[in-house]
Amino acid sequence: MIQYWEAWKVNSGSAFTTYKNIAPYDDQFIGGPKGNKVSASARFYEGLALPSSFIPNNRATWAGVLPATNVNPRLPTLDATPPVNRTWIVP
């Protein structure tokens, strides 16, 4: 099992990630061979300073250009939204 954490920045006052005008999407599910199950959990963290363990082009993850880490950053959830959970099966 591969487990990693990836991040998107949302500028103050914006409802979109910073990738909005650069790419038509800022995330997609990818996940190995047919039938593989991918589980994702997302939260919005207000005012979070991203730990330096999040790096772009991190080959230990499948995040691509997104800053990501495969070490649990143990982010404080005090100022975070509840998680939004999704599951995707590779078609």
Add this chain to the structure above:
Amino acid sequence: MSINSVPKIFFVALLASSFFRFAFAGDDLMFKTKFNSAVAGVRNGGTATIRTEAAQHLAELTGKVDPKSVDDAAIRELICLLDSNEDSVRMWVAGSLGNLGPRAKGAVPKLLELLPGADRLRGSLTSAPAIRLALTKIGVNPPAPKP
């Protein structure tokens, strides 16, 4: 209105015109200073995060500037930055060129050259969609990804 007021009005208008020209020149200088600083950050930043953030700053700058005011040297600089071996940098630089629209048509061959390699990369987000969007903004129909 007396005849004497005419030269005064003309003088005020002339002053205003000079002021606005000065203001626009100041904007250009501000853009060039920030642009050159961001380019240096992409080239010399000590970590992938710093280089990527500098490239992101280029996209923010080009997103706010009038493309007509960006000179050829700046566009050539951006095209050179597409040679980065970091996909995150290439993505933001492609976005920067896309922000300049048809003004960045000189980047089309390089963007088309990069696209097949970008399509082979796997990830939640890669430079491929950014390159396609940039080509579209420049005025070129990008090729579809090969299955």
